Amino acid sequence: MKQLPETASVNAQVLASLRAAVITGELAPGSLHSVQNLATQLGVSRTPVREALIKLAQQGMVRFERNRGVRILLTSLHDLEEVFALRLLLEPPAVRRAVTRLDGNQKRELRRMFAHMEKAAKADDEFTMFEHDRRFHRVLLEAAGNARLAAFVDGLRDMVLRRGVSTARESRSLDDIVAEHRAILDLIEAGDAEGAAKAMREHVRHTAELLIAQEAGADLGPGLAAVDIDLDWTLAARDQD
Amino acid sequence: MKQLPETASVNAQVLASLRAAVITGELAPGSLHSVQNLATQLGVSRTPVREALIKLAQQGMVRFERNRGVRILLTSLHDLEEVFALRLLLEPPAVRRAVTRLDGNQKRELRRMFAHMEKAAKADDEFTMFEHDRRFHRVLLEAAGNARLAAFVDGLRDMVLRRGVSTARESRSLDDIVAEHRAILDLIEAGDAEGAAKAMREHVRHTAELLIAQEAGADLGPGLAAVDIDLDWTLAARDQD
DNA sequence: GGGGCGAGAGTGGCATGCGACACGTCACCG
DNA sequence: CGGTGACGTGTCGCATGCCACTCTCGCCCC
Numbered sequence: 001m002k003q004l005p006e007t008a009s010v011n012a013q014v015l016a017s018l019r020a021a022v023i024t025g026e027l028a029p030g031s032l033h034s035v036q037n038l039a040t041q042l043g044v045s046r047t048p049v050r051e052a053l054i055k056l057a058q059q060g061m062v063r064f065e066r067n068r069g070v071r072i073l074l075t076s077l078h079d080l081e082e083v084f085a086l087r088l089l090l091e092p093p094a095v096r097r098a099v100t101r102l103d104g105n106q107k108r109e110l111r112r113m114f115a116h117m118e119k120a121a122k123a124d125d126e127f128t129m130f131e132h133d134r135r136f137h138r139v140l141l142e143a144a145g146n147a148r149l150a151a152f153v154d155g156l157r158d159m160v161l162r163r164g165v166s167t168a169r170e171s172r173s174l175d176d177i178v179a180e181h182r183a184i185l186d187l188i189e190a191g192d193a194e195g196a197a198k199a200m201r202e203h204v205r206h207t208a209e210l211l212i213a214q215e216a217g218a219d220l221g222p223g224l225a226a227v228d229i230d231l232d233w234t235l236a237a238r239d240q241d
Numbered sequence: 242m243k244q245l246p247e248t249a250s251v252n253a254q255v256l257a258s259l260r261a262a263v264i265t266g267e268l269a270p271g272s273l274h275s276v277q278n279l280a281t282q283l284g285v286s287r288t289p290v291r292e293a294l295i296k297l298a299q300q301g302m303v304r305f306e307r308n309r310g311v312r313i314l315l316t317s318l319h320d321l322e323e324v325f326a327l328r329l330l331l332e333p334p335a336v337r338r339a340v341t342r343l344d345g346n347q348k349r350e351l352r353r354m355f356a357h358m359e360k361a362a363k364a365d366d367e368f369t370m371f372e373h374d375r376r377f378h379r380v381l382l383e384a385a386g387n388a389r390l391a392a393f394v395d396g397l398r399d400m401v402l403r404r405g406v407s408t409a410r411e412s413r414s415l416d417d418i419v420a421e422h423r424a425i426l427d428l429i430e431a432g433d434a435e436g437a438a439k440a441m442r443e444h445v446r447h448t449a450e451l452l453i454a455q456e457a458g459a460d461l462g463p464g465l466a467a468v469d470i471d472l473d474w475t476l477a478a479r480d481q482d
Numbered sequence: 483g484g485g486g487c488g489a490g491a492g493t494g495g496c497a498t499g500c501g502a503c504a505c506g507t508c509a510c511c512g
Numbered sequence: 513c514g515g516t517g518a519c520g521t522g523t524c525g526c527a528t529g530c531c532a533c534t535c536t537c538g539c540c541c542c
Binding site for chain 2: 055
């Protein structure tokens with residue numbers, strides 16, 4: 001486990017370390033760990049570790065088991081289904097709204113994130129790629145003006161990352177991902193809120209299908225994944241005035 | 242062997258107490274409190290109190306201020322806007338999906354909650370009314386099969402409760418609220434997913450408008466509230482295949 | 483009399499002490 | 513030989529100790 005050198009609050013450092021360790025799989029899904037042990041490895045006392053774990057537990061990444069330890073929860077197929085159903089409900093409307101609200105700084109930041117993604121894709125740097133992917137989405141969500149939405153969706157991504165980072169390459173090239181984001185960015189720049197929302201919708205939907213199909217394949221053995229999960233609750237007729 | 246009392250963990254009890262205290266206004270919005278003080282009042286040590294407050298802080302109800310105390314956050318107009326924008330995005334699709342997935346127990350529970358609401362409305366029992374209102378919505382959200390969605394929306398309600406419980410009576414009678422839920426329930430029983438979703442949408446929208454108008458009135462002084470907030474991000478043209 | 487300052491009280495954050503409980507081990511009994 | 517129960521180890525949950533920092537208020541110097 002990585003030791004953080006900097007001088008932010010101990011709690012925040014521990015939280016970041018633990019979150020990273022869970023995401024990268026350094027703390028294996030399903031495994032059990034003691035607070036004391038984690039604290040020793042991080043070079044701090046049990047208290048900040050416990051407090052950070054409480055936050056992760058609220059997010060659903062770990063679970064306390066009394067007198068046994070802390071269980072690292074695994075991301076099931078159903079978890080992926082839940083996460084992407086929510087992202088499909090929230091991100092397209094958020095983008096639609098963000099288009100009319102983005103200020104200069106945010107647009108610049110968006111372009112910057114996209115440029116970093118392109119560069120990382122060229123360099124085949126998966127980690128940097130997903131890092132900026134996340135920040136790209138976060139800028140958009142924040143621009144929608146709803147902090148709770150932004151925080152919630154950002155938290156949802158954690159559940160996917162530890163499945164996604166290591167495996168996305170198998171089914172979709174980094175260039176494809178960049179292309180989907182380019183489409184979104186172009187439509188935003190053109191002021192086409194509706195188009196951008198639709199592009200985001202397709203992007204999330206595409207990502208969901210790939211990850212879920214792949215995950216189902218991993219669970220059931222290779223080559224026979226025939227799952228068809230109804231992710232998209234918005235497909236029914238419109239409930240509008 | 243059964244353990245009837247099933248004494249919940251101290252932490253859970255403290256969490257419930259603090260949440261209730263914040264919602265009822267016993268801990269006034271904007272006020273500052275020390276962990277030590279709260280712990281003494283609850284008859285426990287600082288640790289479980291601090292841990293419960295950390296959870297409330299993650300939910301946005303309180304904020305730690307180093308070396309000063311714990312601030313009880315107030316629900317601003319913008320907070321209400323955020324909460325209801327999210328509920329409008331999430332609850333109608335959840336209901337649409339729930340209609341086709343409700344099992345017998347859940348339908349029975351739904352009818353039971355509604356009956357309690359009717360009874361509480363007749364008895365003019367505001368508190369019981371809102372209690373069952375919340376559980377009515379929760380049953381529906383859980384029936385949609387997405388635990389994250391249910392937990393998230395349920396958490397959002399906390400932000401509204403402390404404004405809503407004490408003030409809803411001024412603008413809308415309990416009977417009106419019951420009527421809106423009756424409409425939803427009837428359409429669910431009839432298997433009309435689309436109609437139920439629309440009814441839920443109108444219900445949430447109606448609630449939002451009343452609460453926000455009233456809150457704006459309270460902020461700006463009585464009689465001149467002329468706010469028009471764009472809650473409804475779904476009103477734009479449909480992003481569909 | 484006015485202004486600056488310093489000492490004290492109070493606080494959150496981190497470290498540590500302590501008790502009750504879960505689980506694996508192993509000796510002992512049937 | 514198989515089952516069983518007591519013990520030891522390890523763990524969380526809760527209580528408490530300690531420290532650096534903030535804020536207040538009264539005192540002292542000018």
